Amino acid sequence: MIFSKRTSPYVSGKQDVSSIMRQVLYALIPGTAVLIWYFGWGILSNLVLAIVLAELLEWGMLKLRQRPVRPFLSDYSAVVTAWLLAVAMPAFSPWWLIAIAMIFAIVIAKHLYGGLGYNPFNPAMIGYAAVLVSYPVQMTIWPAPVDFSFVHIGLGQTLQHVFAGSIQGWDALSAATPLDAVKISLSLHKPLSEIYATGQFGLLAGQAWEWVSLAWLLGGLWLLWQRIIGWQIPVALLGTLALIASVFWLIDSQAYASPLFHLFSGAAMLGAFFIATDPVSASTTPTGKLFYAAGIGLFTYIIRTWGGYPDAIAFSVIIMNMAVPLLDYYTQPRVYGTKQGLQG
Amino acid sequence: MIQTLHKLWRNHGGLHLDYHKEDSNAAPVRHLPMAEELIIPLQQHSGYKPTLTVKAGDYVYKGQEIASHTGFMKVPLHASTSGTITAIEERPIAHPSGLSDLCVILKPDGKDDWGNARMPTYPDPNQVDGEILRQRICAAGIVGMGGAVFPAAIKLNVHDNIPIEALVINGAECEPYITCDDRLMREKPLEILRGVQIMMHIIATQRCLIGIEDNKPEAIAAMQAAREELGDQRIAIIPIPTLYPSGSEKQLIKILTGKEVPSGGRPSTIGIVCHNPATARAIYRAVVLGEPLIDRYLTITGKGVAQPCNVEVPLGTPIQHLIAHSGGYTPAAKRLAMGGPMMGISLHSDQIPVVKATNCILVSDIPENEQQPALPCIRCGRCAEACPANLLPQQLYWHSRARDFDKAEQYHLFDCIECGCCAYVCPSHIRLVDYYRFAKAEIRTQRDAKTKANIARERHDFHQERLERAKREKAEKLAKHKEQAQATTDDGKKAAIQAALERAKAKKAEAAAQATTGETTE
Ligand code: SF4
Numbered sequence: 016m017i018f019s020k021r022t023s024p025y026v027s028g029k030q031d032v033s034s035i036m037r038q039v040l041y042a043l044i045p046g047t048a049v050l051i052w053y054f055g056w057g058i059l060s061n062l063v064l065a066i067v068l069a070e071l072l073e074w075g076m077l078k079l080r081q082r083p084v085r086p087f088l089s090d091y092s093a094v095v096t097a098w099l100l101a102v103a104m105p106a107f108s109p110w111w112l113i114a115i116a117m118i119f120a121i122v123i124a125k126h127l128y129g130g131l132g133y134n135p136f137n138p139a140m141i142g143y144a145a146v147l148v149s150y151p152v153q154m155t156i157w158p159a160p161v162d163f164s165f166v167h168i169g170l171g172q173t174l175q176h177v178f179a180g181s182i183q184g185w186d187a188l189s190a191a192t193p194l195d196a197v198k199i200s201l202s203l204h205k206p207l208s209e210i211y212a213t214g215q216f217g218l219l220a221g222q223a224w225e226w227v228s229l230a231w232l233l234g235g236l237w238l239l240w241q242r243i244i245g246w247q248i249p250v251a252l253l254g255t256l257a258l259i260a261s262v263f264w265l266i267d268s269q270a271y272a273s274p275l276f277h278l279f280s281g282a283a284m285l286g287a288f289f290i291a292t293d294p295v296s297a298s299t300t301p302t303g304k305l306f307y308a309a310g311i312g313l314f315t316y317i318i319r320t321w322g323g324y325p326d327a328i329a330f331s332v333i334i335m336n337m338a339v340p341l342l343d344y345y346t347q348p349r350v351y352g353t354k355q356g357l358q359g
Numbered sequence: 360m361i362q363t364l365h366k367l368w369r370n371h372g373g374l375h376l377d378y379h380k381e382d383s384n385a386a387p388v389r390h391l392p393m394a395e396e397l398i399i400p401l402q403q404h405s406g407y408k409p410t411l412t413v414k415a416g417d418y419v420y421k422g423q424e425i426a427s428h429t430g431f432m433k434v435p436l437h438a439s440t441s442g443t444i445t446a447i448e449e450r451p452i453a454h455p456s457g458l459s460d461l462c463v464i465l466k467p468d469g470k471d472d473w474g475n476a477r478m479p480t481y482p483d484p485n486q487v488d489g490e491i492l493r494q495r496i497c498a499a500g501i502v503g504m505g506g507a508v509f510p511a512a513i514k515l516n517v518h519d520n521i522p523i524e525a526l527v528i529n530g531a532e533c534e535p536y537i538t539c540d541d542r543l544m545r546e547k548p549l550e551i552l553r554g555v556q557i558m559m560h561i562i563a564t565q566r567c568l569i570g571i572e573d574n575k576p577e578a579i580a581a582m583q584a585a586r587e588e589l590g591d592q593r594i595a596i597i598p599i600p601t602l603y604p605s606g607s608e609k610q611l612i613k614i615l616t617g618k619e620v621p622s623g624g625r626p627s628t629i630g631i632v633c634h635n636p637a638t639a640r641a642i643y644r645a646v647v648l649g650e651p652l653i654d655r656y657l658t659i660t661g662k663g664v665a666q667p668c669n670v671e672v673p674l675g676t677p678i679q680h681l682i683a684h685s686g687g688y689t690p691a692a693k694r695l696a697m698g699g700p701m702m703g704i705s706l707h708s709d710q711i712p713v714v715k716a717t718n719c720i721l722v723s724d725i726p727e728n729e730q731q732p733a734l735p736c737i738r739c740g741r742c743a744e745a746c747p748a749n750l751l752p753q754q755l756y757w758h759s760r761a762r763d764f765d766k767a768e769q770y771h772l773f774d775c776i777e778c779g780c781c782a783y784v785c786p787s788h789i790r791l792v793d794y795y796r797f798a799k800a801e802i803r804t805q806r807d808a809k810t811k812a813n814i815a816r817e818r819h820d821f822h823q824e825r826l827e828r829a830k831r832e833k834a835e836k837l838a839k840h841k842e843q844a845q846a847t848t849d850d851g852k853k854a855a856i857q858a859a860l861e862r863a864k865a866k867k868a869e870a871a872a873q874a875t876t877g878e879t880t881e
């Protein structure tokens with residue numbers, strides 16, 4: 016009898032890369048569904064376009080780099096990147112905007128750095144930041160959320176807009192996001208109470224947006240419960256953001272938005288559970304993760320409040336990605352039987 | 360029902376695994392018919408090879424010494440039964456690289472005759488000096504039977520300046536599938552505890568902590584009952600949570616005492632001595648019954664064997680014999696290993712014999728996800744979360760793979776206990792432990808090479824110095840000689856100098872003449 020010579024361990028856990036990525040995709044479903052509910056077909060068109068492009072680009076890059084295609088294409092990592100981008104981009108993004116974002120994400124941020132596992136930056140956020148910097152106007156205009164809005168703008172109209180340019184009546188539907196609205200109003204020295212009175216806001220943050228955030232939160236909690244992600248990053252990110260927001264809000268609640276507003280508008284929830292938790296580009300030690308995520312929370316608040324862009328998750332993640340090697344080095348756990356982490 | 364007032368500490372990491380203990384732990388230990396031939400490898404412990412004392416053709420009694428133990432880190436070897444030595448030759452042994460080593464081949468005569476090979480007995484070990492008992496334990500060939508095979512007598516040789524606070528008995532048996540210690544604790548608890556008392560006497564400690572994972576309630580109950588019977592208040596039977604690898608020596612010590620064995624150190628430096636229940640029992644038998652270590656309990660299990668069970672067999676029994684008496688292989692049999700699924704070593708043949716270290720023969724299938732290729736590390740940190748030593752396995756992997764061994768050592772490569780937790784959880788299916796084994800082996804070879812080179816250089820320097828000294832001495836002698844000679848012929852010397860000066864002058868003039876014609880003297 017011939018026996019296999021492989022060394023121990025001979026048993027292995029049930030999780031593999033593709034199963035982890037699949038769970039992340041499942042967890043994205045509720046938030047995405049709520050987005051579609053409020054913003055219509057545009058989200059779906061983003062999603063389909065992004066995924067198709069991501070897989071094509073991934074395939075092309077694997078071929079170019081002479082890597083085995085099958086195991087990598089089936090790891091779902093490109094789909095996760097595409098999905099995150101699709102839900103972060105404004106609904107009804109034109110195809111070329113998505114394409115540019117995907118090229119930055121998959122080709123530049125991922126494969127030019129060596130592919131899965133080697134990218135120092137979060138690919139989705141690089142893609143997002145690239146188009147945000149290059150096309151700020153297109154990137155901040157969202158359609159106004161309307162219940163059952165996908166009835167409002169039909170599929171045909173959606174496709175027409177995505178592939179052939181603006182549709183009639185589009186301007187009437189478009190609106191700034193709540194974060195943007197708050198920022199603009201504050202810059203005009205309007206007190207917050209006045210802004211909230213415009214009716215664009217719900218209980219916590221923007222109408223619709225707070226529901227979307229709650230749905231991201233739901234998916235995120237499920238990921239936590241499934242032990243796909245650790246608690247450190249979401250807790251530290253949201254905690255830091257809420258803490259700083261509370262401090263300023265307590266100082267002047269008319270000039271600084273409430274912590275709840277910060278948590279439930281923009282990409283705070285999406286960022287805390289789905290973006291900052293990207294294992295490849297995040298810090299890997301438990302303590303490092305706390306610092307990493309706290310940094311993102313801090314930068315998010317700073318950029319949102321005093322920076323040039325309404326939302327700041329993408330930039331904050333990219334900034335903290337750069338700090339990861341240092342964080343990992345200085346936050347090594349204490350090894351059993353030793354005094355400190357690092358020897359010599 | 361089972362209560363403990365003992366405080367327990369928690370280790371970092373660890374895993375809940377599928378244990379499969381019930382496959383083999385239900386039935387009492389079996390005794391199999393004697394194999395046709397016993398293969399007894401000479402080297403069965405960590406340390407130096409003992410010296411053969413028999414030759415082919417000799418008749419040996421059961422328990423008779425066949426290799427002796429003069430010298431440090433050597434343990435003798437005994438015949439597992441009576442019979443004839445048919446050969447002493449290289450046979451494949453249990454080694455990850457499938458090596459062969461010198462083995463004594465014994466053909467049993469079926470009589471299982473002790474002759475007068477039994478050692479003198481000490482019915483009341485407490486009256487005997489600890490050192491004498493220690494020598495007996497060594498002479499009985501006893502090594503750690505949990506798999507580490509470190510000579511037991513050396514482990515019991517503690518320094519006077521560090522008092523031993525506690526003897527720890529490792530009854531955790533945390534590897535999946537293995538149940539031989541479980542069975543042993545159920546079936547021979549008194550013998551184990553008597554062995555424990557002997558050890559406590561030797562190392563002069565008043566405390567013994569016996570840790571058993573709580574997935575073995577019967578073993579815990581049996582041991583507790585035995586302790587009641589002995590009425591020894593110094594011994595505590597402590598159920599510990601089932602969490603792999605609680606049975607790793609360092610981890611168990613932390614769980615039971617809260618103390619950590621220092622990196623690179625031994626438990627005795629923190630006042631702990633740790634042994635396995637099977638070792639304790641072997642010590643009892645050696646001291647009280649005069650029997651050397653010639654057999655052991657072991658588990659035969661896995662999907663690849665028809666009737667998983669526990670057996671007590673003579674050392675040297677070929678694995679094939681064990682399988683044949685456990686219902687044979689099933690179609691699932693694809694892999695043969697000695698030890699458990701997490702830390703066992705692969706065997707390439709079932710002709711390999713049972714040795715003192717063999718606690719389990721695992722015949723398993725190959726899980727589906729093992730057939731997939733490894734993906735790149737996604738830095739998910741799951742490995743670090745699972746690591747009981749609190750290492751950063753992905754950093755170790757990274758540096759080992761890049762052959763950056765200094766960095767790997769900085770990340771505490773040598774504190775890795777090779778438990779396999781990291782590889783188990785890795786979603787990219789990277790064979791992490793293989794990289795650590797590779798790096799450790801490379802570093803050790805480099806160190807060996809360095810020591811060898813150092814020794815060679817020292818030798819060379821010494822040789823060189825000797826030559827130089829000889830030369831110097833010779834020169835000095837010569838100079839002395841000359842001086843004496845010169846003193847007698849001082850006039851002659853002056854004449855010689857004069858002559859030499861003139862010769863030089865002439866040469867110079869000649870050279871000058873040649874230089875003007877533009878020619879060289881060459
Ligand atoms: S578990 Fe595997 S993939 Fe995750 S960090 Fe460790 S080595 Fe990398």
Ligand code: SF4
Pocket residue numbers: 742745746747748749750751752755774775776777778779780781782791792795
């Ligand atoms: S094999 Fe080594 S690195 Fe991996 S979990 Fe065990 S101790 Fe940690």
